[in-house]
Amino acid sequence: MTMAHVTMAHLPARERGAALLAVLAMVMLLSGFASLGLSRLRAASDRVVSSEARSEAQLLASTGTTAAVAIIQPLKARAGRRPDILQAPIPLPMGGGRVILRFSDAGACFNLNSLSVPQGRSGMASAVAQARPQDFARLLSAAGIPLLEADAIxxxxxxRLxxxxxxxADASEWVTVPGVxxxxxxxxxxxLCALPNREASAININSLTPEKAPLLVAMxxxxxxxxRALAGRPREGWTSANDFWQQTSSAGVPESAGAQVVGTSSRWIALDLVAETPRARVxxxxxxxxxxxxxxxxGSIWQAVEMAA
Structure with missing residues (x-):
């Protein structure tokens, strides 16, 4: 018989009960500490696994981006006057996972940054084709904003620019302008868009949809x-910018910057990429x-990783 048993046996019944409760409380406390430690260990382990899975998916996405850069030029050449070819999803099996590429025209928009005149160049000729406030006002008016209001905006x-x-960095910054x-x-x-330069967007006239007609008004x-121009577009698209202007404008090519750089190919391409591994999707x-x-x-934006169930 241990000393603890001897001591407990010689205690009065009331004190023995209190001592037993103290022992039970200590056991429960130690059990709680053990559970907490195991929970934290499991959480730390889960974080390590999640981090590894996220890294695998992001590495696959980076590899997919490299592949996209390699194929975009020949893909544009194949697309020619058929923008729908460019937009078709492209699945690529890679290293136990897969990447899905989706390209789209990112230049079918009015580049707000083309209104920005670099400091110190006011009144001087610009080396790039820059839009004018009146070009932007025409677009706003065509979008349904009253003419005087459009001109002021x-x-x-x-x-401001x-x-x-x-x-x-983003077209949504436009709403910070007073009056907008x-x-x-x-x-x-x-x-609207905010491309990373001060040039009027070289719009691909073969990829414009009817809702984008105000972009032609801006020109x-x-x-x-x-x-009428968009409704009468040839089935296979226009062969050149000259072909477009001859068919649509009796007055010839307008003097706006956008009209001077319009074409039948897209410079700015958006890539929407999804990378999937057995453990994650990014x-x-x-x-x-x-x-x-x-x-x-x-430019690149990562979205949240989805972990596999």
């Missing part, structure tokens, strides 16, 4: 001319500049 937007001298409301964004936001066409959106070969990644 266009001038305020150009003033030129005052800071910095390029916007959420209603204006709802009317024109889908027509100098009348609203009716713009709608999505990445990439902006490609394809003006030279190989194409260049100029």
């Amino acid at each position: 266009a001038k305020s937007t150009a003033a 030129s005052a800071t001298g910095q390029l916007w 409301t959420q209603a204006h964004w709802a009317a024109a936001g889908q027509l 100098g066409l009348g609203p009716d001319e713009a709608r 999505r990445r959106t990439v902006l490609l500049d394809t003006v030279r070969s190989p194409a260049r990644v100029v």
Whole structure:
């Protein structure tokens, strides 16, 4: 018989009960500490596994991006006057997983940054094709914003961009301009972008949808001319910018910057990439500049990783 048993046996009944409760409380406390420790150990282990799975998926996505850069130029050449070929999803099996590539035209928009005049160059000739406030005002008016209001907003937007001298990273920054409301964004936001340069977007006239007709109005066409142009587009698309202007404008090529750079190919390409492994799924959106070969990644956004069940 142990000393603990002897001591417990010689205690009065009431004290023996209190001692037993103290022992039970100590056992429960130690059990709680053990459970907490195991829980933290499991959580730490899960974090390690999640981190590894996330890294695997992101590595696969990076490999997929490299593959996309390698195939975009020949894919554009194949697409020619058929933008739908460019937009078809491309599944690529890779290293026990797969990557799905989806390309789209990211230049079918009015580049707000083309309104930005670099500080110190006001009144001087620009080396690039830059849009003017009146071009932007025409677009806003075609999108349903009253003309006087559109003119004031266009001038305020150009003033804000030129005052800071910095390029916007996203078109949604437009709503920070005094006078611009959420209603204006709802009317024109889908027509706007913030490309990483000060040039008017070289719009591919073969990829424009009817909803994008205000982009042609910004170039100098009348609203009716713009709608008729898109409705009358040849089935296989226009062969050249000259072909387009000859068919759509009796006055010739407008003097706007957008009209001067319009074409039948897309410079800015958006890549929507999904990478899947047995343990995780990750999505990445990439902006490609394809003006030279190989194409260049100029912007990238990662989305949250989804873990496999």
